[in-house]
Every structure is written in structure tokens, then in C-alpha cells.
Amino acid sequence: MVSFADFPTEGEGPIYLRIVRFIRAGVASGRIVDGDELPSRRVVSALLGVNPNTVQKAYRLLEEEGLMVSRSGAKSFARVTPETVEAVRERIQREELSALVSSLRRGGMEKAAAMELLSRLWDEDAERGEEL
């Protein structure tokens, strides 16, 4: 049974997305393996002090992502394959970059400028890294 004991008490963003990230991190790290039973919507909702529908929203996203399966009335289980693990790791990376892109665009930056900036910073960081 997947445990929510280590669910961070405080975090950023809406709760349902924090749940999604929590499960994703578990899959990426190997803490959650294929076939693991996931606590029911009601149990998690009681644990976190939110409405079951908030957990449902998270679980639905995770199911669409292929990380869990659930049948009406029955328990829910994690679905972890080499493919899903790889997909989750890529997705986590994408989310980091995605937030950055939105931020840069909100700041009024053009795509070409962003590309150039990333390239320059990458090289600078590479130089710093090779010194060590």
C-alpha cells in the first residue's frame, strides 16, 4: 500500500497537483512499484483534510497519465512500467522548463532571445562545472 505519511505538509500550488507530483515522484524514485495499492480517495482526503473530489481530480489525472488504474467500486493500483517511469522523469523535467517558459513569456521575452539566453547560460554553467 502506497503511504502518504511523507506527504509534505506545506507546498506550492493547488492540492490536487501536489498529490499528482507526490505520486509522480514516488514512481520516479522507485518508492512506488507496479501493482502497489493506492489508498482510496476518501482515505487520502481524510488524511490531508480535503474533499474526496480533490483527490479524485488528482487520481483522474494520474490515470490519464497511465500511472494508475481504477475501476468503479474497486480499489486503485499503481501501474509502473519501464515506459511509465521514463515518461514520468521526462515529464518532471518538462514541468520545470514549462514553468520557466511561462515566466519568461510573461516577462515579455521573445523566443529567439530566450533561446540565445539559454545557450549562453548553458555555456557559462558548463565552464563553472568543469572547474570542479
Add this chain to the structure above:
Amino acid sequence: MVSFADFPTEGEGPIYLRIVRFIRAGVASGRIVDGDELPSRRVVSALLGVNPNTVQKAYRLLEEEGLMVSRSGAKSFARVTPETVEAVRERIQREELSALVSSLRRGGMEKAAAMELLSRLWDEDAERGEEL
């Protein structure tokens, strides 16, 4: 007098931020120079077909950013110094991008992959913004 004639008829994100970006781009490109008079809130609002308060929101942000000055009842003027120009061009970079680059490199990502990923995410984010 700063002209809004070239203000893009359609763009991404809320109007007040598009105004901010428009002015920022003008400052960064040299189209707007120090002491340039900025059209009043009402004039811009009539031009863009929005409420004067929407323009006010943009102008207030620009003033907090040090890119313009305004006194109650009087006209507004651009404030462009070498410092503000530099600040506009690199404001975001120091705050957010550097840490992410290091993170991605430590995660084993190659520069080419990061560039390609940024390009794709940028287009995707642009599409999302245009849907609204």
C-alpha cells in the same frame, strides 16, 4: 511622444501585461528614449478599446520598475537610463534561469536536448496562450 500605432492587435496574456511588454520592448530596442512623453491612460485606453484603469495597471507596474515617472494631474514620461535598459534586458535571467540550467545539467541533459525542448515548450505555451 511614444506611439502605440505598432501595438500588436492580438497577443497573449492579459492586456495590461501586453502593454508592459510593449513598453519594455520599446525601451530595450531604443525606440523609446529618456524623457519621451507617454500617451495618457485615457488616450491609450481609447486606442486599445479597454478601460483606463487597465492602462493604469500597466503604467503603475512600469513606474515601479523604474521605466517611467508620473505625477498626479500631469503627463507621464519615460525614464530610460543605461541602468534601466540593462535591467530590462536581463531582469529575468538572474532570478530564474541560472538555477534551472544547473539543475538540468546535473540531471544529465545535453545542451542540444535542452534547446530543442525549450523551443517545443515555447511553441506549446504560445498555443495555450492564444486559446484564451
Add this chain to the structure above:
DNA sequence: TGAAGTGTATTAGTTGTGTAATACGGTTGT
């Protein structure tokens, strides 16, 4: 001085997002 134009504050309406309340139907084990 007074009219016209200006910046600014206050308030309200609109929309979207996150969460909750409630109810319904399916599965499981006894």
C-alpha cells in the same frame, strides 16, 4: 479663474480555477 486634460482611488462585475457538498452506482466479502 475655469475648463480641459491628467493621474489615482474605490468599487463592482465577469470569468476561471480550486475545492466542497451531495448523491448515485459498482465491487467485495461475509
Add this chain to the structure above:
DNA sequence: ACAACCGTATTACACAACTAATACACTTCA
């Protein structure tokens, strides 16, 4: 069959973001 779970759908409420409506006070100049 029935009780105790389970997942799910529908609806409604809370809140923030964005924009608009309105009013007020200041500057400028004939």
C-alpha cells in the same frame, strides 16, 4: 443478500485575476 467499502458524476460555493464604471483631485494653460 446485505453491509461496508469503493469510484464517479453533478452541482454549488469560495476565491483570485482581470477588467470596467465611477468619482475625485491635481496640473496646465488660455
